[in-house]
Amino acid sequence: MRVSLFITCLIDQLWPSIGTSAVEVLRRAGCEVVFDERQTCCGQPAFNTGYRREARGFAQRFIEIFEEAKPDVIVSPSGSCTAMVHHFHQLFPDDETWRRRAEALAAQTYELSALLVNVLGVEDVGASFSGRVAWHDACHGLRDLGVHSEPRRLIRKVRGVEFVELHNADSCCGFGGTFSVKYPEISVAILDDKIDAIQKAGVRAIVSGDASCLMQIEGRLTRTHSAVRVMHLAELLASHEPIPQTYQGA
Amino acid sequence: MDHLTPETFKQNARDALNDPQLRSALRNLTKTFGDRRQAVLASVDNWEDLRERARSIKDETLAHLDKYLEAFADNAERAGARIHWAHDAAEACRIVIRLLQECSATNIVKSKSMATEEIHLNAALEEIGLAPVETDLGEWIIQLAHETPSHIVVPAIHKSKKQIAELFGEKLGIEPSDDVAVLTGAARRVLRQRFAESHAGISGVNFGVAETGTILILENEGNIRLTTSLPRVHIALMGIEKIVPRFADLDVFLKLLPRSGTGQQLTAYQSLITGVKRSPGDEGPDEVHIILMDNGRSRMLAHPVTRQSLACIRCGACLNACPVYQQIGGHAYGSVYPGPIGAVITPQLMGLSRAEQLPYASSLCGACREVCPVKIDIPELLLHLRAEVVEGTASATAAPDGPMKRKPSERLAFRFYAFVWSNPRRYERGLKIARLLQRFGVRKGRIDNARGFISRLVPPLGAWTAGRDARPLAPRSFREQWRDNPGGRP
């Protein structure tokens, strides 16, 4: 299967290891991965803050670029960016042609774990990682895309992993895009409930499918000198060995 | 509580976060209601179907609201009720005042009604010496405390037992007690006297049935039954969106509302009142008045996204599920309707320019949409309102009130982002420059090299680092690594 990778600007610039891990995992699952370098951003920050004209520009560029290669599917290691693609049609209330193109593209665009489990039928990607981990359901992936069982199935197949369910796994981490800087105290208050649960669960790592959630969680874990590390699902699935000690927390 | 307005949301929220008693009360609310709701959902096997049916009933009603409203009015009048039409809050208050004066009522009892809070009815009546007594326990507590409700269903949830005991001691001369039964007993004794002597009762309405002209009101305490049966005159205030087409439609809503609102299969009492009693000797009021109120609701009909706001059945489930509400409570929203539904209807009822902070006070997590019994897509509504804030025009949906605050630096930032990101080479070049400047953009050059994180950023991103570390830009982006190894071959 030929998959076109939608890397997301956040992962591209702030967390490239998620991208390289995702490529690795997709190859192991038997895909040919292509990456169109013309891509930049899906425009989610603009759409979420109310800047629809700017968001429309991003959407049109995105649609044009990704239509061209005619891949079998488009895959992204981000629930929120995948969800944004699924919302593109809302940006064209007056233009039926663009709306149809947006809908067609959305139908082909998958979040990583959904692609692996639901389309490729793959749950075991040959990963190994020793330690207790918990999963955080990123809101867009969970509620916009219905991703819930897929990451859990993938994680349970990782050799050496002890999976525990957080009592508030499906609660928001408090990121919410510009919300995290417009209302930082509320954002951190919400985050602390998540951090509290993570600490109580006694995990080595907290795993999620969205880099934005991971940034939010990681930012507080490091600020509070926690030894818990954050990992993207792709990084976990790409790993072959126990957790490297790159993290010098207290 | 005059200082609490939507405009001061940010400060209100900050105050709330620093109030440990409030936060403890909210934690209790969230956990208790969350558990109860989960437990009670198990008593239906078709929850999703019910939500779907409820939503389609509401959609059908709203699409023909004029027709159903007329049918309701005509049928209620045929059964002897008097129907009054109130275009706005002022008109609604005027009608209530006139009706109370017509019947020379001085002792007025009132049951909980968010619509009456919305129009500040009590304040209007107090001004002319006709203050009603609130009879719902939670509403009575906040009336005594001169506060506003902080939750649609449990208005006094922000108050602890101790605070309530002290309040009762101060206002009623009662020995403070830790026992909820004692406090409740005190309320019963005092209010029973008022019921016995009441001339007029004011209530809200949960649903109005077009087919029969029936109004349905739900409760647990019994004060609504007393308010609507004992006094000679009953005045009911109803938002125009409360209509459902058929009597049989009530079944769906009776399954959804108590479960969503309080985790009960059914509340203790439902009163279905059609018109007025048939003969003077029968029990019940001599006069039943129903005030149909618009007050900004019809404007919401003008767009399919905003129209769903009118499907709300005021259950409060979205408040209980909302991570923001859970942290800051209801008062921070500065209006009668707090939480997720408040964040979308307050700007529409009061004017977007007065409440433009509210649509942004959400992480868009979607928990509200998930629990809403009528499937209102609140995140979609929030995004719609945010777009209206940015566009800065008074659209059909925003109240014609005034211009939005101009945010030139934010606008410029997004134009800049759109410009740089719209071309891959510009994007890469821009981020390479940012990588270089990273050290200097960080206040006092703080990259904690031992851990690799940034602990202080310049504004506006400084808001991030107040509570969290930040990841620095990676030394090599994904696309640079891809170029070295296209296809990701090992």
Next chain:
Amino acid sequence: MLAAREILADQRQNMESRQAMLSAIRRQLAASAPLDVVRSQHQAHFTGTSHTDRVAAIEQPPTISLVEHFRVSLEAVSGHCVAVRDEVEAATAVLQIIGQRERIAVSNSPLVQRVMRSVEHHAELIEAATPLALFDCDAGITGAQWAIAETGTLALESEEERHRLISLVPPMHIAIIEAGRIRQTMGEVLRLISENGGDALSRTVTFITGPSRTSDIELTLAIGVHGPAELHVIVIVGENS
């Protein structure tokens, strides 16, 4: 009291407001029409997935009788229920429930009348009590027109019996019903009470599910606020059950 002139002015104002409000609604709906088309087009093509409440339904016991189901449901909400064979046994049950209480209001239900006549008691029975008199009563005894098994609910139709205040004001409410009046669901009872059209519907229908309650203080349950603190239902099942 308002002069006739003022009353007419009010009526005119009301008609104007009615017209204005209905026009506003029509105007706003018309403005929305083109956008509605776009939205329904999208919904026809594309249904989103969503994380839904994953709850398993409780298995209903297959052979539970309506009476037993009603009893279980009512007791789950702090009501009391006893099944008896006939009116004499019902009367005995009533006496047991009212204990030493002295002033008992009774409704004009023929069933209640018969039950209370069938046994000796010391209490003072008050018929056709005025609202004020009810405030001094210790209990009220009524019938009910229907009952709902799945929720433990009583349905009181105001035009079948005079029980609106007797079932509400005294601190204890006793309801005597025949087993044949119990139905499984609310939906059924809503249908039954409205089946002869809106004009035949009783002007007040009251559904009662257990005693009065509140959780307004710290979400702690308190039973008995404004309505009765105790609800007792006596179900007459008849000889053949």
